[in-house]
Amino acid sequence: MQVFRDEDADPGLIRGRKVAVIGYGNQGRAQALNLRDSRVPVTIALGEGSASRARAAEDGFDVMTAAEACRTADVAVMLAADEDHGRIYAEEMAPNLRDGAALVFGHGLSIRFGLIVPRRDLDVVLVAPKGPGTALRRDYENGSGLIALFAVDQDASGEAQALALSYASAIGSGRVGILPTSFAEEAEADLFNEQAVLWGAIPELIHAGFETLVDAGFSPEIAYFECLTEVKLLADLIYERGIAGMREAISNTAEFGALKGGARIVDQDTRTEMRRILREVRSGSFVHELLEDARAGYPRLKASRARAAAHPIEEVGARLRALTKGKG
Ligand SMILES: NC(=O)c1ccc[n+]([C@@H]2O[C@H](COP(=O)([O-])OP(=O)(O)OC[C@H]3O[C@@H](n4cnc5c(N)ncnc54)[C@H](OP(=O)(O)O)[C@@H]3O)[C@@H](O)[C@H]2O)c1
Incomplete structure (x- = not known):
């Protein structure tokens, strides 16, 4: 497997784009702070009544809704909880994203399982750090980084891969390694590992x-x-x-x-059960149950x-x- 590092990424690519980070939770805060420290212009998008607005503002970011942020962003980074992606994309992002903008995901789930079917004019990439936001931020501040996986689902501009590498480098992952995958492989392996x-x-x-x-x-x-x-x-x-x-x-x-x-x-029974879990992940039945539970509160x-x-x-x-x- 080819491992990409900072020297394979063009830092100017992401620095020259307006980035809207959608969500300011575990990953959103860490990625936004790392991006800003890497001299990338960042705004934060949150719901109108979000309790996280105060924290993002205290950290010195401009805060707006996803709909507002997408009107001016070149790159929108989807870091809301997976089960909310479908609604946020359909209601706030798709009608407002500029032609030819890029969508970045931190996990392959919503593309792999069809929660979002992105507009064809958008670049769609995955940059998935392998660890929680606290570790991503801590390692960045220590001069190191977390390994990240990357993938391209849509390459409308012809430079989607270069953008993904530039983004991954800006959050610190190019210091250690950026590994290629696909949305499906990342999502399925991650969901399997979480359970099994x-x-x-x-x-x-x-x-x-x-x-x-x-x-x-x-x-x-x-x-x-x-x-x-x-x-x-x-x-x-x-x-x-x-x-x-x-x-x-x-x-x-x-x-x-x-x-x-x-x-x-x-034993063999455990391995049989692991294969059953993998089938439930791949068939989409796990994601269906997750969304049902989310809808019911x-x-x-x-x-x-x-x-x-x-x-x-x-x-x-x-x-x-x-x-x-x-x-x-
Ligand atoms: N957690 C991890 O370790 C990890 C690692 C790798 C990848 N990921 C991926 O990263 C993504 C984010 O996960 P997370 O764990 O960081 O989520 P999280 O901590 O639950 O944060 C979600 C954020 O989205 C915000 N949000 C909700 N509705 C919104 C809206 N309409 N517009 C804008 N923002 C909205 C939430 O606001 P409130 O604060 O108001 O609720 C919250 O700030 C997921 O795709 C996940 O799979 C997570």
């Missing part, structure tokens, strides 16, 4: 391990340290050395335990948040984290 590995499976595994130990009479504090705290150690080791390198860093006892236990927990998401907050691991965690903070 990262935010779905790993916390469930932690809950199950904690419950097994506590039900067997172990103290909740010991169960918490074993099943949750050490996840950070594992993540740091894997991040720095890979999985094989992590194995070298742990004791023979831990390594032999991994050999005995790992494949019994993640998120009853399923709210119930799941309440269940997670009420789990006994939270009370132990709050106590133990307070101890650590007290020491600092």
